[in-house]
Amino acid sequence: MPASLTEHMLGDIIAENQELALHNHQHFNESGCFAVNLSSAPGAGKTSLLEKSLPFLSKESSCAVIEGDMIGELDAERLRKHGVEVFQINTGKACHLDAQMVARLLHIKNMRNVDFLFIENVGNLVCPARFPLGEHKRVVLLSVSEGDDKPLKYPAILQHADVVLLTKCDLLPYVDFDLPLAIDRIHKLNPGATCIAVSAKNGRGIEDWLHWLREEEIKVLARIHH
Amino acid sequence: MPASLTEHMLGDIIAENQELALHNHQHFNESGCFAVNLSSAPGAGKTSLLEKSLPFLSKESSCAVIEGDMIGELDAERLRKHGVEVFQINTGKACHLDAQMVARLLHIKNMRNVDFLFIENVGNLVCPARFPLGEHKRVVLLSVSEGDDKPLKYPAILQHADVVLLTKCDLLPYVDFDLPLAIDRIHKLNPGATCIAVSAKNGRGIEDWLHWLREEEIKVLARIHH
Numbered sequence: 290m291p292a293s294l295t296e297h298m299l300g301d302i303i304a305e306n307q308e309l310a311l312h313n314h315q316h317f318n319e320s321g322c323f324a325v326n327l328s329s330a331p332g333a334g335k336t337s338l339l340e341k342s343l344p345f346l347s348k349e350s351s352c353a354v355i356e357g358d359m360i361g362e363l364d365a366e367r368l369r370k371h372g373v374e375v376f377q378i379n380t381g382k383a384c385h386l387d388a389q390m391v392a393r394l395l396h397i398k399n400m401r402n403v404d405f406l407f408i409e410n411v412g413n414l415v416c417p418a419r420f421p422l423g424e425h426k427r428v429v430l431l432s433v434s435e436g437d438d439k440p441l442k443y444p445a446i447l448q449h450a451d452v453v454l455l456t457k458c459d460l461l462p463y464v465d466f467d468l469p470l471a472i473d474r475i476h477k478l479n480p481g482a483t484c485i486a487v488s489a490k491n492g493r494g495i496e497d498w499l500h501w502l503r504e505e506e507i508k509v510l511a512r513i514h515h
Numbered sequence: 516m517p518a519s520l521t522e523h524m525l526g527d528i529i530a531e532n533q534e535l536a537l538h539n540h541q542h543f544n545e546s547g548c549f550a551v552n553l554s555s556a557p558g559a560g561k562t563s564l565l566e567k568s569l570p571f572l573s574k575e576s577s578c579a580v581i582e583g584d585m586i587g588e589l590d591a592e593r594l595r596k597h598g599v600e601v602f603q604i605n606t607g608k609a610c611h612l613d614a615q616m617v618a619r620l621l622h623i624k625n626m627r628n629v630d631f632l633f634i635e636n637v638g639n640l641v642c643p644a645r646f647p648l649g650e651h652k653r654v655v656l657l658s659v660s661e662g663d664d665k666p667l668k669y670p671a672i673l674q675h676a677d678v679v680l681l682t683k684c685d686l687l688p689y690v691d692f693d694l695p696l697a698i699d700r701i702h703k704l705n706p707g708a709t710c711i712a713v714s715a716k717n718g719r720g721i722e723d724w725l726h727w728l729r730e731e732e733i734k735v736l737a738r739i740h741h
Binding site: 330453 | 608669
């Protein structure tokens with residue numbers, strides 16, 4: 290978000306995004322599709338988490354991924370190997386997905402046959418916080434190699450998270466990262482956030498993360514059908 | 516950079532930044548101050564690198580740091596312990612420093628007594644690429660824990676780098692990171708970039724990094740005095 294944008298210009302951009310996010314949210318509800326928005330710094334392991342999760346979820350549910358990247362289809366290609374449908378959005382110069390990009394995709398492809406839709410945002414711990422996409426739940430990943438001070442330095446994105454995954458926990462023996470302290474700092478910003486320590490490498494926490502996803506999907510679908 | 520900014524609005528913002536960056540650059544030249552802009556993803560180790568470097572550089576030169584963070588003075592406090600002057604800029608909602616923020620600081624504090632000025636940008640691999648601050652050299656840090664695919668996914672910031680530091684090399688035995696492949700990918704984007712593998716933890720590469728800094732400072736000062 291350039292600092293030199295006036296508050297007025299910024300307000301217009303945010304308001305327009307909110308409106309389109311609501312439109313997307315209604316689309317997801319009508320389709321019975323549980324949509325999750327994943328944000329993190331570059332290289333925190335969003336794609337690795339999905340590579341680890343999709344084989345389990347796909348056994349019993351239909352999964353799809355919207356893949357946000359400035360350029361290329363690298364992550365999309367990794368995920369397609371797991372047999373799920375992946376829709377690539379290239380943002381070009383933009384440092385985050387916005388609701389309009391997702392809305393454009395939803396006009397071409399409805400999500401009626403999708404149970405779980407994962408929207409993998411561009412790697413960025415700042416701007417995605419202000420651009421909801423219409424998702425039901427927000428997931429933020431913090432890698433333990435980034436340091437336990439990150440909740441103090443990038444609070445906005447954590448304040449909006451439903452679940453925070455502390456990723457790459459297999460590296461805990463080799464980095465200075467105080468896991469209880471990091472979780473405490475996240476809870477000070479956002480007492481309701483579920484925190485799960487995970488590792489896509491050794492599988493730690495993946496079961497808990499999948500459990501969280503399935504429970505939240507059931508709750509959201511129940512709310513839609515009422 | 517919000518995608519919904521029109522090209523016209525974006526063009527105006529970039530042009531205004533360029534003008535102020537030139538102003539800052541002249542200020543640095545007139546002060547005989549070698550200014551370096553450090554960018555990376557959150558948690559790639561910019562502050563740790565400076566903590567490791569400043570004790571060596573401070574022995575023979577005067578050093579100062581401009582510390583860019585959305586909120587707080589955490590990194591500034593870490594660096595002040597090393598006896599250098601640190602100027603905090605809090606960017607609020609902005610995901611990067613811009614030339615105006617630096618210009619405002621330079622009007623209060625000239626850099627005449629500073630040999631090395633390090634400008635630590637907000638953790639972000641996207642937007643800082645388009646906002647030069649008036650620096651002489653650009654340094655980009657990529658942590659090996661982020662993955663060797665990052666040059667393919669965030670090319671813009673690497674295309675503008677003078678030196679790329681591959682950080683946290685002490686973690687190489689524990690992560691899937693192909694160092695020669697990563698360097699090859701960086702050189703495909705930017706054949707002139709100097710690449711140095713470093714670790715603030717075990718000291719690998721720090722000597723080479725300091726050597727690069729001292730050589731570049733001498734070249735820049737020689738150019739100014741001609």
